Amino acid sequence: MEIVITAVGPDNIGLADPIIHYVTGQGANIAEIQMYDHDEAAVFAMLLRIHLQVDSIDPLRGTVEQLGRAKGLSVRVWSPEPTGRTARLAICTTYRPEPALSLLRAIRDRQVPAEAVVMLGNRDRCRGLAEQFNVPWHSVGNPLGIPDEEEIVRVLDEYRVDYVILARYMRVLPATTCWKFAGGRIINLHHGLLPSFPGIRPYHEAYASRMLTYGATCHFIVPELDAGNQIIYQSTFTVPPGMKLEDITRLGQEDNEPHCLVEGVRRVVQREVLLHFHRVVATPPS
C-alpha cells in the first residue's frame, strides 16, 4: 500500500530521524523523500512516500502520531489508494460561487465520484451554496476576510479530508499548511493560463497583452515558494478582437473556470493523474 507521511516541526533537528527509522524498521520501501528547511521562515517539513505491505494504515498512523507527539511534530499519515470509499473533498471558497457550484453539481450527478464533506470560506458569500447542497459550512475568516489558518487545518483534520479543493479561494495557503497536506492533496483553480499569467489579475494581464486566448488552470499546490507547473488540466477560450474585458471575464468566470475545476478534480479523484516528485504524471497502467 502506498502511504504518504508528512511532518512539520519546530526546527530541523530530529525532524526526519524518528519517522524514517520507524518506517524503514517496519520494512517499508522509501519511494520519495522531500525535506524542507527554511530557517528564515521557520518552516521545517518532510514528505515521505513509502510502500508497505499492510491492509490498513491505522496501526502505522497510531504509532507515527505517537512519535510526532513525543517530538513536537505535526504528523499526518494518508493513503491515496482506493479502499472502496469515495474521495472526501473540502471545498474552499471566497467570493465567486461558480466553480464550487459546478463541482457540487458534478458530484451530485456522479460525474465526479467524490463526496463534498465540508465547505470553508474566508468570506461568507458561498454559505448559501453549502446549505443548498447540504454540506457543512465553516466560516474561517475574520471580518476583514483574513483566515484563521489553524482553524482551517483543524477542520480539514476533523472531516478526514482526502483532497482540499481551492475553488477560487483567494488566499495563499501558508507553507506549513501546504506541507501538512503535501503529496498531491491540494488542488487549486487558477483563473489564468499558467505559467504565463500567475498573478492575481490574469484576465487583466492577458488583456493588456492583447491576447485573444484566455484560459484557466487546475493544478496541484506544492509546498515550495518557487515550485509551479503541476498542471492537471487547462481549458481555454478564444475571443474576437475588440471584446471588452468585462465580457471576457464573465465568459471565463461563468463557463470556462467551472469546467476547468470539475475536469481537474475528476482526473485526480479517478486517479488518472498523480503527483510524482513535483511532476504531474499519468497514472501508469497497473
Add this chain to the structure above:
Amino acid sequence: MEIVITAVGPDNIGLADPIIHYVTGQGANIAEIQMYDHDEAAVFAMLLRIHLQVDSIDPLRGTVEQLGRAKGLSVRVWSPEPTGRTARLAICTTYRPEPALSLLRAIRDRQVPAEAVVMLGNRDRCRGLAEQFNVPWHSVGNPLGIPDEEEIVRVLDEYRVDYVILARYMRVLPATTCWKFAGGRIINLHHGLLPSFPGIRPYHEAYASRMLTYGATCHFIVPELDAGNQIIYQSTFTVPPGMKLEDITRLGQEDNEPHCLVEGVRRVVQREVLLHFHRVVATPPS
C-alpha cells in the same frame, strides 16, 4: 479613400518632408504617422496613413514615386479599401506545407475571398504545392536557405501583392522589408501562444513548462524590434498529462496551425480587423 504610404530612405534627413508636404498640399488629412530612425542599424523609415478624396490612387502613386526617385527613397502607395477586386496574397514558405496547403484550399473553396498570386520559398519544399494549385513559385533562398531579401521585395512588387502571408516561413524579415509593407500587410503564423512563447521552439518551451495547453497565433508583423501582440487570431488545443512532445507537435502542426492561419487571413481580407496605431482593432461599423 484611406491610403497608406511607406518610405524607406538612406538617412533621416529629408525622409518625411517632401512626401508630407505634397500630400497635405493635396488636401489629405493625416490619420497616422510613424517614423523610425535606427541610426546604429541604418534603418530610416516612415509610415503615413492619410484620407484623401480621390477615386483612384494611381495619380498620387505616380507623383509620390517620382518624389521618391528624386530623394533616393524607396516608396510604396497602397490602399486597403475594397475596390471590387479580391485581395492579392503572397504565401511565403520554408519547410512545413500544412498551413500553406490549408490556405490554398480555403481560397479554392472560397472560404477566404482572396487570390494566391505568388508563392515564395527560401527552401523548395513547398514548390510542389504551388504547382498543384497553379500558383507561380519563386525560390528566393541560396543553397543554405539564406533568402535574397531584395529579390523578395522585387517579387512582392512585381505581383502587386496586397498581403504577405508568412506560412511557417522560418526567417525573420529585415526591418526595411517590414517598413516597405507596413500598415497591416504582413501576416505571420507563429506556432506558439504569444506573448508567452515567442521563440523558435514554442512547442518545446511550453512542454518544458509542463503546460497542457498549446496554441498558435496569427498576427501582424509590425516593423519595430520590440513591438508585438498584434494578434489577429489564436487557437489552442489541450492534451492529457503524459502525451509525448512529438505527438503534441504533430497535432499542432497538422491541425491547429493550419486552422489558425486560415481564420486569421480570413479576418484580414474580409476586413473584420484592422491594424490601427500598432493595435489590432475590430473594424468599426460604417
Add this chain to the structure above:
Amino acid sequence: MEIVITAVGPDNIGLADPIIHYVTGQGANIAEIQMYDHDEAAVFAMLLRIHLQVDSIDPLRGTVEQLGRAKGLSVRVWSPEPTGRTARLAICTTYRPEPALSLLRAIRDRQVPAEAVVMLGNRDRCRGLAEQFNVPWHSVGNPLGIPDEEEIVRVLDEYRVDYVILARYMRVLPATTCWKFAGGRIINLHHGLLPSFPGIRPYHEAYASRMLTYGATCHFIVPELDAGNQIIYQSTFTVPPGMKLEDITRLGQEDNEPHCLVEGVRRVVQREVLLHFHRVVATPPS
C-alpha cells in the same frame, strides 16, 4: 535650432495637420514625428521635433499656441538647446527625501548646472526640504495622496520648467502629462535595476530572487505604456549573503539611489545624452 512641439488633443482628427502644415511652411525640417492614438483610453497626441533657422522660439510658440487654441489642442513648444541659461528643474516627491536632498545639494554646490525652480509633492513629507533650500513648494495631493494631475501640469507650465525630475515620486504620471512633456524632459529615478525589476517593490523582488546585487536606474519616461529601457544611468552595490532586506534597502535608499539620480540629471542637463526616437544616445560631437 532644434525645437520640440507636443500636442495633445480630444481626438485624432486634425491633430497633426495644422501644426505640421504650419511648421513645414516655415521651412522647418522634420527630424522626428511620433503620433499616438489610443482610442480606448481617449489619448491622442503628437511629438514633433524639427530644425528651424530662428534665433528665438517665441514667435513660433505664439503662432503654434494660437493654432492649438483654435483646434482645442494642448500645445507646448520647447527647445533643448543651450541659450546661456541654466536648465530649470521641477523636483517631484512623495515620501523619501534622500534623492531630492542630494540633487538640491549637488545643484547648490554647482556639480549639476541647473536651477530647482519648483518642488511638488503628492505628500507633504519633503516640504521642509523645499523650505531649507528656498525652493517654492506646491502640494498637489489630496489627503489620500491622490495627485491633481491638472494642477501638476499648470505648475510645470507656470514655472517654465525644462525638466521634470521624479525623485522617488511614487505615482504614475498619466499618459497625457507624459505626452505634454515628451522629448526627453521627464526623468525618473527607479529604485531597482531595469528592465529586470520594474515593479513597485524592486528591493523585495531582487531579495526574493536571492540576488547579491542591487541597483537603481535613472531613465527618461516616454509616453507609451510598453516603452522602457530609456536608461540614462544605473548604479549598483553588492551585499554579502545573509544581509537582511531592511539593511539592504537602507543602503540603497540612503546612498545608492541619491547618487544615481544626481549623476543621471547631470548627464541630461549637461547634454551628454539625448533621447532620440525612444533611445538614449550619447550626444554626437558637434
Add this chain to the structure above:
Amino acid sequence: MEIVITAVGPDNIGLADPIIHYVTGQGANIAEIQMYDHDEAAVFAMLLRIHLQVDSIDPLRGTVEQLGRAKGLSVRVWSPEPTGRTARLAICTTYRPEPALSLLRAIRDRQVPAEAVVMLGNRDRCRGLAEQFNVPWHSVGNPLGIPDEEEIVRVLDEYRVDYVILARYMRVLPATTCWKFAGGRIINLHHGLLPSFPGIRPYHEAYASRMLTYGATCHFIVPELDAGNQIIYQSTFTVPPGMKLEDITRLGQEDNEPHCLVEGVRRVVQREVLLHFHRVVATPPS
C-alpha cells in the same frame, strides 16, 4: 562531523533504503535529504547530509561504497569540514582563459587558500595555462568540443576533488554529474547578472535591453533543471550610453568576470558561505 553522501542509481527502487538504513543505524542524525526521480530522463538520485560522531570518514566511505556496488549505485562520500588540508580544486575551461588565469594567480599568491589539483577542457585553449602553473591537464572533448562526461567524472574522482570550478566552461553538466557532486561542490561563473540574464549571450541580451549595468555571477550549480539563484557573489560595472558592445564585453571578460570568480571561490573555500537546502547562507558563527 558533517558528511555529504550522494547516490545516483539506475532506477528509483532501492535508491534510498540501504544507505539511509545503514547511516541511521550508525547513529547519524539526518540534516538534509534530497531525492530526485526524473523518470523521463532516467535520472534517479539522492543527496544525504548527515552528522556523525567520527574522526574520519574513511570507514563510512568504505561501507557505503560497498553498499553502492551491491545495489548498482554510483556513490560518493565527502565532508566539507576543514581537516588541516587545503581545498582541492578542479578548474574546467573551454575558450576564455581570463577567469582561470586569475584564479590560478590568486591561489599562487595565497589570496585563495586552495590547491588547483587538475584542469580540464573540452577545448585545448587553456592547456598552456595549466602548463604555466604546473597543473595536470586533461582534454575531455572530442574534435567538436563535445565532452566525454564519464571521463570528466573519472578525472574528478581520481584527483579526489573537493570543488569543481566551471571557469567559463561553456557546456552544461548533465544532471547525473551534478548529483554526483551535489551539496555545494560545483561552482559556476556566469558572465551575466542572474536571474535576469541566464542565457548563453548575456552581454548581448543586456545590451539589447539598453542596460548600462553589466555583471557576472558566481553561483553553485544545483542539480535540478529549474533551480537557480544559488548566488555566491555578483560583481557589476557601469558603462556610459553609446559604448559599443564589443568594448563592454571586453571590459567584462578581462576584468569583471575574473574578479567575480576569484571572490566567489574564496568565499566557498574559506567557508564563509554554505549551500543549505538550495539556498546560499552565511556560515553561522560557531
